[in-house]
Amino acid sequence: MKRLVVIIALALSLGLGAYVVSYAIARCTFCRMPDTQEPSSWLQQEFHLSDAQYSQVKKLEVDYHPHCVEMCDKIKQSHLALKNLILANRGMTPEIEAALQKEGAGQAQWRADMLRHFYDVSQAMPPDEGKRYLYMMEAQVFEPTSNALAAPH
Amino acid sequence: MNPEHDQRLKALLRDWQPKADLPPRFESEVWHRIALNEERRSSWLNFDWLLQVTCQPRLAFAIVAIAILLGTGLANLQALRSYHHEMAASKVRYIQSVDPFAKTFLTSNQ
Numbered sequence: 001m002k003r004l005v006v007i008i009a010l011a012l013s014l015g016l017g018a019y020v021v022s023y024a025i026a027r028c029t030f031c032r033m034p035d036t037q038e039p040s041s042w043l044q045q046e047f048h049l050s051d052a053q054y055s056q057v058k059k060l061e062v063d064y065h066p067h068c069v070e071m072c073d074k075i076k077q078s079h080l081a082l083k084n085l086i087l088a089n090r091g092m093t094p095e096i097e098a099a100l101q102k103e104g105a106g107q108a109q110w111r112a113d114m115l116r117h118f119y120d121v122s123q124a125m126p127p128d129e130g131k132r133y134l135y136m137m138e139a140q141v142f143e144p145t146s147n148a149l150a151a152p153h
Numbered sequence: 154m155n156p157e158h159d160q161r162l163k164a165l166l167r168d169w170q171p172k173a174d175l176p177p178r179f180e181s182e183v184w185h186r187i188a189l190n191e192e193r194r195s196s197w198l199n200f201d202w203l204l205q206v207t208c209q210p211r212l213a214f215a216i217v218a219i220a221i222l223l224g225t226g227l228a229n230l231q232a233l234r235s236y237h238h239e240m241a242a243s244k245v246r247y248i249q250s251v252d253p254f255a256k257t258f259l260t261s262n263q
Contacts, residue, residue: 011220018224026232042243
């Protein structure tokens with residue numbers, strides 16, 4: 001009976017030890033997690049970028065970010081103005097039409113800017129990876145919220 | 154077969170008395186062992202089989218090796234699952250960081 005207990009205890013402890021060690025090795029090697037504080041670190045992992053390529057991409061991101069924030073504010077203001085106009089009226093008015101046109105023009109502008117940024121980033125990547133990146137990102141140009149809302153569960 | 158030989162053989166067998174020294178309580182011991190064996194066979198869920206298995210070094214080693222392999226396999230599977238989950242979350246974070254519409258939409262809906 002003692003022998004049985006010893007062997008089971010040994011199997012359990014070695015199995016658990018193997019789990020802990022293998023998990024740590026996997027997380028340090030082929031399952032390395034991207035930096036959660038740095039959104040663009042995902043690019044380096046996903047598209048296998050070298051340090052030089054990643055720093056170039058990072059520079060592009062840094063240059064693009066203020067513009068993105070500015071666009072974000074413009075879109076917010078435009079949405080709010082349109083929303084207020086829609087709720088303030090009981091029918092279609094020239095003001096609403098003008099606000100809709102402004103909204104459309106704003107959307108076309110940010111789409112063009114975003115696409116320009118995607119092209120710049122893809123050119124900083126190896127050709128095949130750049131192509132894959134563009135393929136992944138073009139959905140954002142057509143359906144902006146599709147990927148952003150598809151958070152994993 | 155010769156009937157005379159047959160009768161002689163029968164007479165010989167009748168007279169034959171084997172002289173074997175059996176241990177004391179031999180018969181009851183045999184029945185006891187049979188009963189014990191029947192009992193063990195009928196209730197293998199009492200882990201006696203495990204006791205027997207662990208008495209054999211090869212099988213005991215196999216149990217330990219299987220535990221290690223299972224631990225390693227499960228760890229790799231779990232690491233891969235977390236990795237894919239984290240990569241999907243990172244992709245969403247990246248898109249939110251570059252797409253002003255996604256950023257606006259998400260913040261205005263929170």
